[in-house]
Amino acid sequence: MMAIGVNTMLSEEEYTKVAKEALIQYPIICEKLVYLGKSDNVTFRIHTNDDNRKFLLKIHISTSSIKSKGNIESELIWLEALDGDTDLVVPSPVRNLDGDLVIDISTDHSDNKLIVTIHHWVNGEVLNREPTRSETANLALLMAALHKHSMQWNVPEGFNRPIYNSDHLFSSLNQLKQLVNLELMSSEAFVYVEESAHKIANVIQSHERLQSNWGVIHSDLHESNYVFHGDIPRPIDFSNCGYGFYLFDIAETFLHLSVENRKIFIASYSKVNKLQENYLELLDAFFIWSIIRTFAFHSLNPIEQQSLAESFPTVIQDYFIKYINGEDFLLS
Template sequence: MKITVTGVDTMLSEEGYAKVAREALRQYPIIWERLVYLGKSDNVTFRVQTNDDNQTFLIKIHIATSFIKSKGDIASELIWLEALVRDTNLVVPTPVRNLQGNLVTEISTDHRKNKSMVTIHKWVNGKVLAREPTSNETKNLALLMAALHRHSMQWIAPEGFNRTIYNSDHLYSSLKQLRQLVNLELISSEAFVHVEESAHKIANVIQSSKREQSNWGMIHSDLHESNYVFYEGIPRPIDFSNCGYGFYLFDIAETFMHLSSENRKVFISSYSKVNQLQENYFELLEAFFIWSIIRTFAFHSLNPNEQQSLAENFPSVIQDYFIKYLKGDNFLLN
């Protein structure tokens, strides 16, 4: 994937980010009253409040973590969101175009000509679950993902559309990042051997899996309990910043990391009533589940404050998942 050097200064203070947000809002048809700081992870976000409770927005200042996204990459995320709004009945974060009709607004952050990439979406009402979803909520979550995949199966991306591709290269990139914990002596090289062997096994699965309209396309790739909200019992997806091209089963595997084994069974049952699962889906799901662990650990290893916790959890994760996967023992629904 192409890497650029465009991005916001990650050392800005909260007020510095607020200044960027206020400057960006001048380029949108929004009469706003207050900014509420929400936090910083992949992006810095503020809720934009107006004098109308039905007109609330989310402003997102895109910053660099493991890689820096170009303006085109960010715009492509919003192009897919616009297509979902146009083509489906799903409630998603609807992008707001600026006064020039652009999806992404560039704001200068200092006198060195650094630029911040800013986007605005309509606020999605709902509540984040602070618990495991119920069986019925899991059914609805599966139907949501099935609807996203159904759209991907028929959607044709416009020319110039550019998003992350979740393939073996992406897997090995995560593996390389995770190896830094070995270099820091936070996990043992003996334990990491199981991760490397698993990654090679998964890479073979990825490369031997034929990409077809029914199993590969645009995916959310990060649909966990912080990235969907429930409104009147129906889940609504939010934060599409990690969306990209991948296997639909990889999308499911990412969500399975945050579901109990019983809810995984419910999810499969509900999803398969809408989209037919391929014959070897279970084998692929277990491989992609391990891939999801590698990806998640690699992402969190970028944060020095989380590295010790990862190291403490590593031995049990190796025992419960990686060793079983390498032996061919099923673990996903146990």
């Protein structure tokens, strides 16, 4: 969820050239390179002579601060640890011939170097629908496994990822305020958002950070960022991973689940990781925070601003006003 940068002007052919140049530095014999698309990364699927052995090549084109070489390397260090320490299937990174996780490739068009990474391909299907009851229970077990690893993992020195705290919340709030300036959201509606944000900030700041409730989280585990292999979910796209409350991670996923599936998720998750007594109160706050964060992200795209404006009155009524008034909305 970040702004797109200066390197987005290259053509598909030029990105293909960068990808081929990068591949020379890896212990991979590429049979076919398939262009997948461009968002905050340009991605290619690498096919080898073994159908079961594919790779994902990413050319990182965002200029956001969380896309610096050190930050990307930190993301891959966690993926490498998850691959080594757990049974989870994750897009683990491939080190190049010099043992590096991240490489730079120069282009003909800019003094800036492009950052390239390669991951093992994760087989599975994107759902494109609400998960079933059993799929939801397994999704909760996946998140519980990620959190359990994070609780026990000794974060290496220099590990550098975003921190999901009140500063992050207010950064999203300021971005969302642009919709008021563009007259796409009424100032009356924004008052509810702002009041909610201050209430949430108090929750964040008064909630003690412990090994059992705070650590490295995926922070973006929704239907586009996991695939199902049979009925087992596999997480993909860790590009927004960072430090945060484990309940914030759950709240992000709840944005994309029905009320019934949220209940199933909690029941399944709590079999592995015990939830604190006031978890519902915290989930309410973090769920509203997730809405602010998501709307702020989509507001960066002019094409999406009108549909955001149209959906906001309902979202204010169904969530923000209820949150301010202390009414139930998450599980009812």
